[in-house]
Amino acid sequence: MSNPPTLRKERERAVREELILTHARRLLLSNGFQGLSLDELARSIEYSKGTIYLHFDSKEDIALAVTTEALRERSNLFERATRFQGLSRERARAIGFACCHFMVTNPDYFNIDMMMKSQSFWDRASDKQREAYLTQSGRCFRSLQQVVLAAFEAGDLPAGSLPPEQISMAMASVTVGSHIMAEIPGLKMLAGIEDPIKMVRNNQDLLLDGLQWKPLLRDHDYNATDQRIRAEIFPEATWLKPG
Amino acid sequence: MSNPPTLRKERERAVREELILTHARRLLLSNGFQGLSLDELARSIEYSKGTIYLHFDSKEDIALAVTTEALRERSNLFERATRFQGLSRERARAIGFACCHFMVTNPDYFNIDMMMKSQSFWDRASDKQREAYLTQSGRCFRSLQQVVLAAFEAGDLPAGSLPPEQISMAMASVTVGSHIMAEIPGLKMLAGIEDPIKMVRNNQDLLLDGLQWKPLLRDHDYNATDQRIRAEIFPEATWLKPG
DNA sequence: ATATTTATTGACTCACGGTCAAAACTGACC
DNA sequence: GGTCAGTTTTGACCGTGAGTCAATAAATAT
CATH class of the missing domain: 1.10.10.60 (Homeodomain-like)
Structure with missing residues (x-):
């Protein structure tokens, strides 16, 4: 040997x-x-x-591995985002920021990711790759969850309203859904969406307001927060427009 | 001839x-x-x-046609929902109800729909089928939009906050995203989601509260509304649990 | 009844995912 | 340095299945 x-x-x-x-x-x-x-x-x-x-076991297995690699990158961004020093909702915003930054950097990732979630694709991937994918999904989810729990501790979210997992899921849902809607070719025109990223962030804001996550959008200068997030955590994010 | x-x-x-x-x-x-x-x-x-x-031009063309048929069915449900007699937010809820009803009736539809939105599938379908699909998407969107506009007219949505198209898009986004998140095999467990439909409706409620769409969730008995929606519009929806 | 046009077929091609017996390579041992 | 068992790599080969089109059948016109 x-x-x-x-x-x-x-x-x-x-x-x-x-x-x-x-x-x-x-x-x-x-x-x-x-x-x-x-x-x-x-x-x-x-x-x-x-x-x-x-x-790799199959073509789908390769595709899932590619997806997981991208997802790992996204998880890394999320974890960086959680380290933002600020109010709980500002930290949540940093995660939203990370997500948008990821979308800008990897514009075609969502297509593949969505496809891999279709049963017939998912089923043809190996257990190994499926597990790796779920591990990375879990990392993303845990970053979110961490910020939500911190918000409860800080009293920024009304206690006892909803279980924290559900809040994390709601945040993930609105984000994923917004990205998808933004990509549908015809609807963009129909709904007069000019800037997909703006829409995503807008929808995130609406949800957090719905959750009564303090401080509400109208009670805080989140544009300033965005500038800080970029300066302190994501200096490479050149897409953020001032104002 | x-x-x-x-x-x-x-x-x-x-x-x-x-x-x-x-x-x-x-x-x-x-x-x-x-x-x-x-x-x-x-x-x-x-x-x-x-x-x-x-x-049909290709296999993808067939798949898109199947998807469009289902989408047409969904549009029909949406249009039925808009005819609900009640407050604007109750009518919005009726559309949310329709969407869930559709999901329960066509549990595998989302998989195919998501797949068809992937560029490489979409591109292989014929113009004819693509147009038909967008036509039906438009019908769904317009149902939503109609209710949103009615809400502005009734003063149930704060005037001038957001353009109505954006509100419709936000509603669609949170719904689509919730459905997708609910279907991810591993996350369901991770986040302790027991009832996917409940999660979808929950997230819809949060968004509408975020939009300040009156009456807010806590100010109205929407369970009663659900019962009315079912009784008056969707008697075939046997999945709705009382309470 | 026959010619002409239209509708339908299914054998064929070709590309591609996946396999596996054979070839090439490695390094342990003498 | 030569031999050989074990390991790695290969690419010709297989089966499948999407998509085509010349041949055939059916319908219609004359």
Whole structure:
């Protein structure tokens, strides 16, 4: 039994897996799931198709892994957001900010993510990838939950109104839904949406007001908060317009 | 040139198209998009595969048509809902009710609908089907919009706060998002969601409160409203639990 | 009854996801 | 440095299934 080569092999394997995912993401984003050809992918990475199947069980498995990688990135942003120093609702806003920043940075991510949630896609992925995806979902959720609990402790949310998990879910729901609605080609026109991000954030504000999360939108200068969030946590977010 | 036979032909064509869609829906719902085989579909309808292609451009085209049929059904429910006699927020609630009723009646619809919105699927459908889909989306949206405008007229929504289209979009967003979140396998457990429908309606309530849509949740007995909605508009909705 | 147009077919192609026996490579042992 | 068991990698091959189109059947016109 030789250890050094084994370790090297593992490292090389990890590198190759990353190589596969990098190219898979590129193909997936440019041609969609249907346009992702495993023959082309094999050619891109300069390994054979068989080798790809040493890493992943199916095409769907690869797509889910790509999605999970992006989701991990999103979780990281969320965790950074929770570290914002401020009122509880400002911290919640920082998470909303993170989410929008992610959307701007990864404009095509939602398409793939939504697709993978369709039963017939989800079912064809491996347990391993499914678990990894749920782990990252959990991380996102926990970031939210942490801020919600802090809000209860600070008395910024009315005690006993709703269980905290439900509040986190509501926040996630409005965000996901807004992103989706913003992407529907025809409705954007129909509803006169000019700036999708603005809509998302707007809807988040409405929900938090509905939850009576203090301070309410009208009682605080959240534009200033946004500027602080950007300056202190997400200096790379160049999309935020002043005012 | 013969007219009578032409009319009959058109009728027969429409019947056959419906036949295709009926069977396509069955296969789609039971096996998912991947499991929908055009050979099997052809066998089901007792016509050849070529004939299917006289009606639809691609597999995606068929799937979109199935989706649109369901969406048309949903639009019908929405329009019925707008006819509820009551306060503006009660009418909005009736639409929320309709949406939940639809979800209960068509539990797998959202999967397909979400999939069709992915770029690579949408792109493979025909213009004709895309337009039909957007037409039905528009009908849903307009039902919502109608109730929102009525709310402004009645003074139940604070004037000048937000443009009505944006309010409609927010309502649609929170609903769509809640449905999606409710369906994610792992998160349901993580967040302790027991009744997905309850969550959807809850989130809708929170948003409408956030919009200051009078009367607020705490100022009105909306359980009674639900009972009336069911009795007067949706007697077939057996899922509504009393209380 | 026959010609012409229209409707329908299903065998065929081709692309692609997935497999696996064979080839290439590795490193342990003499 | 040569041999060989074990491991890794390969790419030709398979089955499936979407989409096509020349051939056929049915309907209609003459």
